[in-house]
Amino acid sequence: MLKSYYNLYFSKQKAFARELKTILGxxxxxxxxxxxxxxxxxxxxxxxxxxxxxxxRLEYLGDAILDAVIAEYLFRKYPTEDEGFLTQMRSxxxxxxxxxxxxxxxxxxxxxxxxxxQRISPTVMGNCFEAFVGAIYLDKGYKAAxxxxxxxxxxxxxxxxxxxxxxxNFKSILLEFCQKDQKSLSYELIEQQKNxxxxxxxRQHRFKVAVLIDEKALAEATGPNKKTAEQNASKQALIKLGxxxxxxxxxx
Amino acid sequence: MLKSYYNLYFSKQKAFARELKTILGxxxxxxxxxxxxxxxxxxxxxxxxxxxxxxxRLEYLGDAILDAVIAEYLFRKYPTEDEGFLTQMRSxxxxxxxxxxxxxxxxxxxxxxxxxxQRISPTVMGNCFEAFVGAIYLDKGYKAAxxxxxxxxxxxxxxxxxxxxxxxNFKSILLEFCQKDQKSLSYELIEQQKNxxxxxxxRQHRFKVAVLIDEKALAEATGPNKKTAEQNASKQALIKLGxxxxxxxxxx
Numbered sequence: 001m002l003k004s005y006y007n008l009y010f011s012k013q014k015a016f017a018r019e020l021k022t023i024l025g026x027x028x029x030x031x032x033x034x035x036x037x038x039x040x041x042x043x044x045x046x047x048x049x050x051x052x053x054x055x056x057r058l059e060y061l062g063d064a065i066l067d068a069v070i071a072e073y074l075f076r077k078y079p080t081e082d083e084g085f086l087t088q089m090r091s092x093x094x095x096x097x098x099x100x101x102x103x104x105x106x107x108x109x110x111x112x113x114x115x116x117x118q119r120i121s122p123t124v125m126g127n128c129f130e131a132f133v134g135a136i137y138l139d140k141g142y143k144a145a146x147x148x149x150x151x152x153x154x155x156x157x158x159x160x161x162x163x164x165x166x167x168x169n170f171k172s173i174l175l176e177f178c179q180k181d182q183k184s185l186s187y188e189l190i191e192q193q194k195n196x197x198x199x200x201x202x203r204q205h206r207f208k209v210a211v212l213i214d215e216k217a218l219a220e221a222t223g224p225n226k227k228t229a230e231q232n233a234s235k236q237a238l239i240k241l242g243x244x245x246x247x248x249x250x251x252x
Numbered sequence: 253m254l255k256s257y258y259n260l261y262f263s264k265q266k267a268f269a270r271e272l273k274t275i276l277g278x279x280x281x282x283x284x285x286x287x288x289x290x291x292x293x294x295x296x297x298x299x300x301x302x303x304x305x306x307x308x309r310l311e312y313l314g315d316a317i318l319d320a321v322i323a324e325y326l327f328r329k330y331p332t333e334d335e336g337f338l339t340q341m342r343s344x345x346x347x348x349x350x351x352x353x354x355x356x357x358x359x360x361x362x363x364x365x366x367x368x369x370q371r372i373s374p375t376v377m378g379n380c381f382e383a384f385v386g387a388i389y390l391d392k393g394y395k396a397a398x399x400x401x402x403x404x405x406x407x408x409x410x411x412x413x414x415x416x417x418x419x420x421n422f423k424s425i426l427l428e429f430c431q432k433d434q435k436s437l438s439y440e441l442i443e444q445q446k447n448x449x450x451x452x453x454x455r456q457h458r459f460k461v462a463v464l465i466d467e468k469a470l471a472e473a474t475g476p477n478k479k480t481a482e483q484n485a486s487k488q489a490l491i492k493l494g495x496x497x498x499x500x501x502x503x504x
Contacts, residue, residue: 052334056334056335057334057335057338059335060323060327060339061323061324061327063323064320064324065320065323065324067320068316068317068320070316071313071316071317072313072316072317072389075312080303082304082308082309083308083311086309087312142394142395142398143394146394
């Protein structure tokens with residue numbers, strides 16, 4: 001089956017299909033989807049009615065597919081964690097920073113360059129990766145996109161356990177820090193907004209919590225629940241104390 | 253096949269499965285998923301380690317599946333619209349208001365009540381609908397969830413064309429208004445932030461536009477692109493002029 005449509009391609013397309021196969025793990029069926037995924041708006045052709053044949057619509061689609069697949073992946077991976085934790089983990093995985101890196105590591109920039117794009121910023125790489133996922137979905141459906149995201153993207157390019165640790169131990173790092181210096185540590189709920197559920201942004205910031213060290217407020221932060229707000233506030237406190245940097249990495 | 257697992261249920265479960273079938277259009281396979289979707293945290297049992305068997309994890313999953321299915325539905329329905337339009341249309345469809353209404357219209361409140369929930373707010377209905385979608389996904393997979401969302405939710409409960417019109421004609425309503433009163437109408441780009449792509453919230457507000465009537469700024473608004481920012485600013489102007497209400501509906 002695979003071989004039969006491969007034989008239909010012309011030689012230039014064959015090379016493109018072969019290159020894609022090394023990234024995808026399967027032979028793509030409809031090359032125009034991928035072609036479009038690698039077309040940045042600055043290099044896109046426009047038709048008479050000014051419709052641009054760039055990758056931005058695919059980026060919108062791929063973004064949604066990524067979110068869904070990773071939501072389910074985390075749902076199954078962490079059967080006892082609450083939705084606050086799952087939401088936060090997903091944000092870390094689909095962060096610009098991660099997507100930009102994944103796009104670069106997969107070598108998608110070669111395809112962008114081949115279509116005439118000269119300066120490729122990290123963001124362009126991340127957007128291109130999203131568009132690539134959109135193309136896979138249109139070409140082969142949800143199951144294939146899911147497989148690609150889990151077995152190619154996550155398995156080879158994302159250290160989920162590292163991401164997990166990075167953000168989840170701020171409370172314990174801070175506790176350790178305080179115990180060593182014999183300081184008291186406590187948290188105070190400053191604000192709890194009613195869940196009017198109007199939008200996600202609002203939901204993400206419902207709870208506002210302060211960190212108190214020796215009874216003095218050192219930092220505050222918000223979150224979709226108390227636990228997450230406390231984590232976020234602990235991170236802020238650790239940054240102020242110079243224990244971790246802005247990315248949450250421990251300083252040497 | 254369907255009949256065979258139906259026969260395995262006990263009579264109480266059979267009644268539950270039958271009720272679900274009238275909403276789903278198919279006989280559910282694993283009832284516990286649905287049972288959980290209808291369990292609000294205030295009525296949920298907790299185990300020894302305080303894990304709550306409520307619907308919040310399913311809500312998180314359903315939310316992501318809804319976003320992906322509707323993203324693709326709109327992608328195909330509007331082949332020439334840009335990603336700004338598609339994103340905006342999707343926000344309208346998965347708005348709290350719409351989801352709350354859909355949950356209520358499907359009669360999901362009966363299931364919540366049957367599990368002991370007494371006061372059911374609109375938001376609880378919307379969240380329950382999301383959890384219901386999550387349950388369908390776990391029970392029958394992506395294709396079944398997609399079918400349910402398109403043929404049950406969208407076709408029976410959402411007037412996509414009405415949503416489309418509601419937000420897209422603010423510019424023309426305003427133009428009409430100005431022409432009638434012989435006033436001049438223009439738009440001015442006040443601010444255009446660089447696309448640092450860091451987060452969606454930022455992307456949604458990159459462009460800031462002012463509406464000028466007879467050369468005087470009447471209102472301003474932001475958007476992910478100029479066109480959308482102009483629409484949003486037009487809406488604000490129309491609200492100030494008393495032509496439409498806050499929901500964008502024309503006043504009598």
